[in-house]
Amino acid sequence: KQYEDALYLMQLAFESFSQADKKWLEIIDNYGLVCLDVMSLYFFSFYIHKHGLKQAHGKNMERLRELRGNGFIPELALYVRLNILKALQCFYQNDLDGARNFVIKAETDWRRLQISDTNLAEMQSMGFTEKEATRALRLCQSNMEEAIQHVFAKRNETRQRDEVRSLQHMGFNEARCRAALIATSKNLRHAIQYLLNPTAEQKEQVDRLEAEIEEKEKEKEKEKTNTDEKEQEKEKQTENNDANKDEDSKMNDNNAK
Incomplete structure (x- = not known):
């Protein structure tokens, strides 16, 4: 939130400088400093958004694939933008191989988004x-x-x-409404009758279907919670392993010196 607020204020400053006489901008460094701060904040914001996508979609988009199946993933457009930003970051860090790899990834995903006119x-x-x-x-x-x-x-x-x-x-909960539609083969007029003026047999049928729907929803929510907990545990383990590798690398460097 603080980065977003800071970026908003810097953008206002950038727009204000853009309206100033160019001759003044050429003899003071304030404009250049604002541009530098804006770019720095964009990069900080980039890291925040990258972490947010990783948390929501999974490290290798596991959660998205679980939701979407093995077919097309609409969120690919986000990863096109993300990989382009990564490529720019690598380029300005003089990592040309890394920049090239991220450009190839972005182009591959971009091509998957294209359709025939x-x-x-x-x-x-x-x-x-x-x-x-x-x-x-x-x-x-x-x-x-x-x-x-x-x-x-x-x-x-x-x-x-x-x-x-x-x-x-009409005042009924979602599960009961779905149950009534299932009981009447999705006939809306009959579903209304099953809800408002049912026979004993119809009411019993809707009650049973409603209970089944609610039970399935509970199981689905429980499964989702378990999956999220496993993902979080896996991510923590990965972060710990990465931290241990970094520590080992530093120790090896120190020993080499």
Whole structure:
């Protein structure tokens, strides 16, 4: 938070200097110092954001892959930007090999984000929006048939969420609304009847389905907590190992001297 506030203030100073007469900027060092501070803060901010991505996505994007499966990962765009920043950092540290490697990584991920203009135009001609078509083609790696199926599946998910919300507005919790829709094969009108004026058999069916849904949600939350704890423990172990390696390296250097 402090870095963000400092960066905001430095950006204001930078903008103020930009409006000053250039002849004054050429004879004072304040402008150069502000530029240096802004760049320093950007690099500090870069480290903070890199650590945040690592915490959220996993060291090698394990959590993302668990969530998304082995297919396309939309968050690749973030890693394109991150690897470009890493490349710049290496370049200014005169590490040209490191800079080259990060540029190659960024370019590889960038290419995975690209889609065919022809496929995009064809899907739009079928009535899909540009946003729907672009996302589906990326997720399905430009496979038209799979992309079309994906769009219909997403539309169906959206419709189901809207139906659950409409039932929730009647005062029922989410699990019960989902249970009523399952019991009625996703027929909204019948689901309303199952909730408001059910027979004894219908009420029993909804009660049972609601209990099953709540139990699955609890198991899912418990599994997520266990996974997070394991990831944190693994990261701590990795950090400890890295720290031990650094310490051993320093000791070896001292012994060599």
